[in-house]
Amino acid sequence: MINVDISNVWTCVSLPELLGEEKGIFDAHNLLCTHKPDGPDFAGWLGMPDSVNARLIHSIRRVTEKICANSDVLVVCGTGGACLGAKSAIDLYCGAGRNLLGHMPQIYFAGDSLSSRQWLELNSLLDSRDYSLHIISADGKALGPNVAARSLRWMMERKYGPQAKERISVATLVGSPLHRMGQEEGYELFPMPREMGGSGSMLTAAALLPMAVAGIDPLDVLEGAAEAYRELDVRSFDNPVWLYAGARSVLSRKGIQKELLCVFDQALLSFGRWWQRTVWRQECREGLGIFPATALIPDDLEALDQMTARGRGGVFETLLHFDPIAKKVPVEMDWKDYDGLGFLSGRSMDFVEQHVMEAMTETHNGEGVPIVDLQAGELTAQALGQLFYFFELASALTACVSGVDPFETSGSPTHACALTHLGAPTM
Amino acid sequence: MINVDISNVWTCVSLPELLGEEKGIFDAHNLLCTHKPDGPDFAGWLGMPDSVNARLIHSIRRVTEKICANSDVLVVCGTGGACLGAKSAIDLYCGAGRNLLGHMPQIYFAGDSLSSRQWLELNSLLDSRDYSLHIISADGKALGPNVAARSLRWMMERKYGPQAKERISVATLVGSPLHRMGQEEGYELFPMPREMGGSGSMLTAAALLPMAVAGIDPLDVLEGAAEAYRELDVRSFDNPVWLYAGARSVLSRKGIQKELLCVFDQALLSFGRWWQRTVWRQECREGLGIFPATALIPDDLEALDQMTARGRGGVFETLLHFDPIAKKVPVEMDWKDYDGLGFLSGRSMDFVEQHVMEAMTETHNGEGVPIVDLQAGELTAQALGQLFYFFELASALTACVSGVDPFETSGSPTHACALTHLGAPTM
Numbered sequence: 113m114i115n116v117d118i119s120n121v122w123t124c125v126s127l128p129e130l131l132g133e134e135k136g137i138f139d140a141h142n143l144l145c146t147h148k149p150d151g152p153d154f155a156g157w158l159g160m161p162d163s164v165n166a167r168l169i170h171s172i173r174r175v176t177e178k179i180c181a182n183s184d185v186l187v188v189c190g191t192g193g194a195c196l197g198a199k200s201a202i203d204l205y206c207g208a209g210r211n212l213l214g215h216m217p218q219i220y221f222a223g224d225s226l227s228s229r230q231w232l233e234l235n236s237l238l239d240s241r242d243y244s245l246h247i248i249s250a251d252g253k254a255l256g257p258n259v260a261a262r263s264l265r266w267m268m269e270r271k272y273g274p275q276a277k278e279r280i281s282v283a284t285l286v287g288s289p290l291h292r293m294g295q296e297e298g299y300e301l302f303p304m305p306r307e308m309g310g311s312g313s314m315l316t317a318a319a320l321l322p323m324a325v326a327g328i329d330p331l332d333v334l335e336g337a338a339e340a341y342r343e344l345d346v347r348s349f350d351n352p353v354w355l356y357a358g359a360r361s362v363l364s365r366k367g368i369q370k371e372l373l374c375v376f377d378q379a380l381l382s383f384g385r386w387w388q389r390t391v392w393r394q395e396c397r398e399g400l401g402i403f404p405a406t407a408l409i410p411d412d413l414e415a416l417d418q419m420t421a422r423g424r425g426g427v428f429e430t431l432l433h434f435d436p437i438a439k440k441v442p443v444e445m446d447w448k449d450y451d452g453l454g455f456l457s458g459r460s461m462d463f464v465e466q467h468v469m470e471a472m473t474e475t476h477n478g479e480g481v482p483i484v485d486l487q488a489g490e491l492t493a494q495a496l497g498q499l500f501y502f503f504e505l506a507s508a509l510t511a512c513v514s515g516v517d518p519f520e521t522s523g524s525p526t527h528a529c530a531l532t533h534l535g536a537p538t539m
Numbered sequence: 540m541i542n543v544d545i546s547n548v549w550t551c552v553s554l555p556e557l558l559g560e561e562k563g564i565f566d567a568h569n570l571l572c573t574h575k576p577d578g579p580d581f582a583g584w585l586g587m588p589d590s591v592n593a594r595l596i597h598s599i600r601r602v603t604e605k606i607c608a609n610s611d612v613l614v615v616c617g618t619g620g621a622c623l624g625a626k627s628a629i630d631l632y633c634g635a636g637r638n639l640l641g642h643m644p645q646i647y648f649a650g651d652s653l654s655s656r657q658w659l660e661l662n663s664l665l666d667s668r669d670y671s672l673h674i675i676s677a678d679g680k681a682l683g684p685n686v687a688a689r690s691l692r693w694m695m696e697r698k699y700g701p702q703a704k705e706r707i708s709v710a711t712l713v714g715s716p717l718h719r720m721g722q723e724e725g726y727e728l729f730p731m732p733r734e735m736g737g738s739g740s741m742l743t744a745a746a747l748l749p750m751a752v753a754g755i756d757p758l759d760v761l762e763g764a765a766e767a768y769r770e771l772d773v774r775s776f777d778n779p780v781w782l783y784a785g786a787r788s789v790l791s792r793k794g795i796q797k798e799l800l801c802v803f804d805q806a807l808l809s810f811g812r813w814w815q816r817t818v819w820r821q822e823c824r825e826g827l828g829i830f831p832a833t834a835l836i837p838d839d840l841e842a843l844d845q846m847t848a849r850g851r852g853g854v855f856e857t858l859l860h861f862d863p864i865a866k867k868v869p870v871e872m873d874w875k876d877y878d879g880l881g882f883l884s885g886r887s888m889d890f891v892e893q894h895v896m897e898a899m900t901e902t903h904n905g906e907g908v909p910i911v912d913l914q915a916g917e918l919t920a921q922a923l924g925q926l927f928y929f930f931e932l933a934s935a936l937t938a939c940v941s942g943v944d945p946f947e948t949s950g951s952p953t954h955a956c957a958l959t960h961l962g963a964p965t966m
Contacts, residue, residue, distance in 0.1 A: 191841075192841070207656065208657075213663055224805065224835060224838035225803055225804050225805060225835060225838060226895060227803055227892065228867070229634065229806065230805055230806065256838065262873050262884075263868075263870075266871040289877045290878070376652055377652050378651065378654075379654075379657060385808075389839055389842045392843065397848070398848070403797050405830070410682060411623070411683065412819070414681075414820070415819040415820040417951045417952055417953050417954075418819070418823070419819050419823040419824065421824070425825070425828075437655055439659065440655070444689040450679075450717065450719060450720035451716050453686070456686075457689075461653050462653075463961075464957075464961065465654065468953070468957045470957075470960055471954075474960075475952045475956050491656075526844050527840070527841075533894040533898050534882075534883060535882065537882055
């Protein structure tokens with residue numbers, strides 16, 4: 113389970129201040145777990161890992177086998193947490209260069225923009241290759257995925273004829289326009305449980321299918337999430353998510369509202385985007401909330417050094433790191449020692465990384481920057497489930513403590529406005 | 540040239556307020572252009588485009604030809620603005636999927652982290668392929684690039700023997716440890732002019748070489764930058780960069796200090812990271828400055844809708860977009876019209892994107908969010924030079940107006956601390 117170390121926030125937060133959040137977090141946690149039959153459904157994802165049944169896992173595996181057998185490429189077309197979540201899980205587990213390394217099927221993501229340049233690039237990538245399509249859209253309304261899915265379905269019908277439907281799967285809410293499409297066209301259909309909400313869709317078939325195609329076992333991911341569900345349900349500061357949410361709440365109250373998620377591998381940059389969007393969605397409402405950004409260490413370190421020198425920028429840092437891998441990569445010898453790092457030769461890169469992390473903590477905390485340390489353990493499929501569950505819950509708790517309902521949604525006003533501008537016929 | 544439209548900031552900023560910044564920007568612009576012979580060199584990059592000579596361009600072309608002739612892969616090993624700048628320019632101009640599309644040589648970036656997982660992935664990518672190495676490090680001290688460069692040089696010496704040096708180029712400051720290495724080992728050497736500073740290194744050989752390998756002509760880039768240098772040197776609000784920097788300064792003064800750079804194509808996400816780091820480095824000092832983050836539209840739109848609903852979050856948005864490409868991609872027909880977008884079929888994706896942008900502006904500005912619109916014209920090599928120059932200058936101006944010296948650097952305290960932790964011998 114994720115280990116939360118807040119020993120470097122005490123420069124800004126006192127123990128009584130943290131304990132002062134206890135009641136708020138307790139109430140927030142209870143509120144999150146309370147189903148509201150009449151209100152917007154949102155709490156389902158909390159108990160979600162226990163609600164996935166064997167039949168769903170079986171469907172995911174069956175469709176995965178089919179895709180792996182008949183496709184060079186899987187195109188995931190969608191938007192929202194499930195899509196970016198699946199991408200970040202695959203980057204994290206398989207490396208950001210998975211598509212380049214010849215692992216089949218390759219996995220591309222579409223529908224996140226309306227750029228023609230990006231679309232034509234995808235077309236070139238699909239040229240003369242066999243592919244399948246997985247459409248993710250909770251309400252089936254988002255413009256980006258719908259425009260992309262129209263073209264992809266059309267291309268597949270032209271290429272595969274009546275067999276096209278064997279290559280298309282849809283994850284959507286029961287009753288959405290896409291649900292009807294899936295039924296009528298005979299696509300593989302993965303209904304999203306309505307009570308999952310957007311944020312929880314990371315742990316539904318929508319995201320689990322592309323992850324499975326990349327070789328991440330859905331049962332393992334759900335097992336990790338279920339374990340997190342049990343361990344993070346504890347209602348005290350023994351609960352690591354309480355520590356993290358508590359520290360964030362105190363810091364936010366004190367005006368320290370810019371959070372830098374510091375990651376140590378290119379492969380975590382898409383996780384950083386997923387996290388950023390989750391925080392925007394759940395916490396940043398009506399001028400409240402923590403404003404998130406992601407930094408890659410040591411690449412961004414010099415910039416952060418400049419930013420945190422003489423502190424007081426309202427910034428705190430959250431370091432997210434995993435156990436080192438078993439294989440050690442040594443720093444090489446260079447007998448001319450141009451760079452003066454000869455004293456490190458034979459040491460492992462992990463050793464150097466660990467000390468950079470410690471030096472960063474010492475230096476920045478010395479300037480008064482609070483630092484939360486998240487040690488996420490070994491990078492396994494189970495750890496992925498825990499990771500996403502942890503950050504979703506932490507964000508939801510912090511939002512609730514500050515009086516914001518993280519799952520209240522009035523839909524997308526921009527979407528409605530865009531339809532009017534585009535001249536949509538009035539219903 | 541980039542066209543700046545601030546008509547959607549007037550909800551928050553009055554004309555007298557903007558004009559009140561005139562004196563400050565004027566002084567800041569003069570200050571930036573004043574060379575300080577005794578102080579830290581920083582102003583060189585302002586006049587930089589005029590200072591590149593034909594010999595340098597010739598060297599870049601010669602090395603580029605050599606790399607293209609003998610390598611499947613170019614590994615760019617470095618950190619800082621030049622490295623991420625080169626990556627973002629290549630993503631922007633060639634598409635983020637360039638390496639997947641079989642364009643040779645592929646270009647990988649290393650040295651931005653100390654992750655063994657990321658390192659082993661690069662090793663797999665290089666396995667049994669011919670490659671060249673381009674090392675970028677201004678002071679030659681950063682740990683990430685040095686550790687990676689040690690291993691890469693060792694691997695190349697084992698693979699190519701004495702011919703290895705034909706495949707290695709170094710861009711570094713005169714007098715740095717890497718400069719000595721380049722000279723003694725007989726590598727191709729691109730000395731970085733000291734007065735360019737870190738931020739200007741985007742327009743030196745360090746970044747121009749990998750861009751040239753990707754097919755971006757260095758002369759075109761510099762021509763664009765030179766044009767920007769002339770047009771953006773105007774000392775009045777006729778200057779687009781004055782408009783942008785002026786709006787940012789007023790907004791920052793009013794506590795609206797979170798800037799969301801909104802981009803409309805996956806390929807601009809790395810540009811977003813480059814920009815974010817530039818703003819961190821130049822503006823975010825001692826608690827001052829605008830805090831930057833990047834959003835992809837429409838992918839992040841629903842989250843931004845939630846965030847900006849009932850405004851007042853201290854956030855403003857900067858939309859960055861280019862002219863549509865010549866080739867039109869139509870929205871496809873679907874005679875069953877499941878998604879209800881049939882009224883759009885035959886329209887182009889650009890048409891839809893344009894209206895989403897307008898709807899976003901209308902909706903968010905209606906909630907009181909100030910929006911700056913940057914129309915960057917056609918996406919050419921010249922436009923790249925303009926783009927980077929524009930954002931570097933805007934950031935430096937805003938910093939100077941707020942009383943911060945954007946180029947003052949006390950080195951990286953974390954780096955010094957890490958060396959001590961790692962047990963470096965005292966000099």
